[in-house]
Amino acid sequence: MRSTFLAALSLGLCVVSACSGDDGTGNDPEVNCDLETRAEPLVIGQPKMGAKGVLELQFVDAMPSPPARGDNTWTIQINTKASAAPLENADLLVTPFMPDHGHTSPLEVGITTMPTAGQYELDPVNLWMPGLWETTIEILNGAETVDSVVFKFCVPN
Ligand SMILES: [Cu+2]
Numbered sequence: 001m002r003s004t005f006l007a008a009l010s011l012g013l014c015v016v017s018a019c020s021g022d023d024g025t026g027n028d029p030e031v032n033c034d035l036e037t038r039a040e041p042l043v044i045g046q047p048k049m050g051a052k053g054v055l056e057l058q059f060v061d062a063m064p065s066p067p068a069r070g071d072n073t074w075t076i077q078i079n080t081k082a083s084a085a086p087l088e089n090a091d092l093l094v095t096p097f098m099p100d101h102g103h104t105s106p107l108e109v110g111i112t113t114m115p116t117a118g119q120y121e122l123d124p125v126n127l128w129m130p131g132l133w134e135t136t137i138e139i140l141n142g143a144e145t146v147d148s149v150v151f152k153f154c155v156p157n
Helices: 002-013
Strands: 053-064 072-080 091-098 112-113 120-129 131-141 144-154
Touching: 053 144, 091 120, 120 131
Parallel strands: none
Antiparallel strands: 053 072, 072 120, 091 131, 112 120, 131 144
């Protein structure tokens, strides 16, 4: 049952050659996160500026921390860069992506607005495969991207 599910996942999401290391039996390639120079540590309370310089995001909480394989629950704070005011009622799009394999996650990231102004819970952030994950958090205004932040975390086996 489980291997059938994973095999279907591989077929559905992977470019064939890029995912040849994952044969659907759970024998994923060994990942040594100590050697992954593109990854960053998950640091609670450290602001990270968006690509457009409009907003700043920081982690308020992460379960588990550091990020692990499977479902992760992240709470983030979004502030405007100029005034440091919390960004309320934000429209978010969160996309976990494996750049080395060209696939996303099969589970949509659920987004809950928290009682504290500017805080949002992202659950699940499903990092189902070991390796480097780039999770893009986009803040939208209709079709326009107000700003976006990418977090690059390595997930061990
Ligand atoms: Cu992958």
